[in-house]
Amino acid sequence: MYRRVLQIVVALVLTSMTLMTTRTANACEVPAPVKSIDPPGFYDDAAGYARAVQPMRNFIAQLNKSADNGQWSCTVDLLTAWARGNALMGPITGYQGYYERSWAGTDFALVILRMPNEVKAAHADKFAQIDPWLERIAIATRDAEAINHLHNNLVYWAGLNLVAIGTVTNHSDLIDSGLLRVREGIHDIRADGSLEREVKRGDRALHYHTFALLPLVFTAELVQRRNIDLYRENDHAIARLANLVIDAVRDPASFAKITPVKQNLFPWTFQDELSWMEPYYAHTKDKRLPSLIAPRRPFSEWRLGGNVTDTWGISLPNNPSE
Incomplete structure (x- = not known):
């Protein structure tokens, strides 16, 4: 209650x-x-x-x-x-x-x-x-x-903060510090796509996996201009986490393979906190995503500069389907 x-x-x-x-x-x-x-x-x-x-x-x-x-x-x-x-x-x-x-x-x-x-x-x-x-x-x-002692999603968000501000101000030391934090997140992703510390969040585990994915994807996008490919690191770990979340959006029951605890989502978990799908689809052209993106557009996330669709989105197929 x-x-x-x-x-x-x-x-x-x-x-x-x-x-x-x-x-x-x-x-x-x-x-x-x-x-x-x-x-x-x-x-x-x-x-x-x-x-x-x-x-x-x-x-x-x-x-x-x-x-x-x-x-x-x-x-x-x-x-x-x-x-x-x-x-x-x-x-x-x-x-x-x-x-x-x-x-x-x-x-x-x-x-x-x-x-x-x-x-x-x-x-x-x-x-x-x-x-x-x-x-x-x-x-x-x-x-x-x-933040630093937590070693969880908040560290990854701090990494995005440093990379984003370092990019704006052309401050390479900030970018490097941010990359250390985001790479910690990438290397925390296990073979099944899960994050141990976020699994421990109990009935919020799925929410926090989704929330953790946001800074990893947006940082990966920002550092591509520096010829850094975070998507490849830890054997394409970001894709493993993305697959876990995509599966859960399509079928929330699928998350039971990660934890038997019944999940409790916020109203925004499967709405604007799926903003990562916009740049991720632009990068991967994953055919599962248009049908998930289309009914949720425009994505607008207060931590990510407002209208994410306008900034990061690309055209979807005329008839998005499964």
């Missing part, structure tokens, strides 16, 4: 944030920077968590909507204002804030990577403030023991 209440509370809050952002996006009203992100744990206090993250999530929703609409001047203004305020860099007393800041920084970088090159060139003075701020976020993520 508690978990169901948690799902409802978080879903309602995020829905209200999206609606509020839609009304104000065109005005480009820049919200005051959130100095520190320090919510209670997601599973510790659902209502308190939702309240604490709302201002940051409102900003991210507005930022992503601006990018979705091609309102690049507004996008730059939003990022500049938060960079000048050194947003999210205040002290964190708990642990959840480290995760939130990592996800937020990843989103900021992926929004910038959606941006036409001429936009960034035209606003070089503003990016002289934005880029160092993003690097501060990345360095704080790199050095966060609250």
